[in-house]
Amino acid sequence: MKYTEKISNKLNELLEKNYDAEKGYLNSAENVDSTTLKIFFKRRASERSQFAKDLRTEILSYGQIPEDNGSFKGTMHRNWMSLKSLFSSNNEEAILEEAIRGEKASFDEYEEILKEDSFAPSTRKMLEQQKQKIQAAINTLIVEEELS
Template sequence: MSNKKIIDSLHDLIQVNQESEKGYKEASENINSKELKTILYRLSQQRALFRGEVEEVLHKDYRDSAEVKDSLASKIHRTWIDFKKSLSKDDDEAILAECERGEEHAIKKYTGTLDGHLPSYIEEIVNQQLILIRGALSQIREFKFEADQA
């Protein structure tokens, strides 16, 4: 178990959560449904908490600053949400589709991190967060289905 590999993996999770936090916040500001505004904003707050948990491990156990810059991909993703909103007649459905895509990306990053190189206490944190992310994806898919049926 290389410390560098652990630190790099934790940086990836921080970035994913930073992107999710910003993406959900932006989605909550652009969606029409008041109920979905609240839910998406809460998911943004949840991702801020996830990021904080991972940053705490980096600071405490690895003395790492945990500074991660916003990736180009996340900026493009948030711009895409705005673009879809401006073109789509069904704004909420388009925004939910982007949220779904973001969650699928987060799950891929999280499962990729769980390759056996993390200490067990960190794997536990990552697994707990992954369970909640999968739950959020299910919820987003439900809302997307409901928007499609309306």
């Protein structure tokens, strides 16, 4: 496998996860009553949409084809979150817990991919910035969960 193809495959994995996260956040925004949480989730969805655009651009710069949508696993997770929120006695708490879990998984995936040393400096910088924003979202979600 060529270098550019290998890097693009790794970036495509993140791209799919960001599509999933965007859809998950939009789903979460629809399932909470709190205006603060609705705004937070919509902002995170917009942020993940921007992450996806940046990743698509990066993949194209390597001369490869970006993925068009999320993963099957992401669809299943969103369906589970919807079902769980229907039966949960505290919708918002359950949704916050799932959002934290999802963000921690994303953070771990960025950590794992960043162990690769062969990224161009611009690619590494973009991935590091996205990872930092995910950590900030985790911190905010944990505070929200503690307040609820």
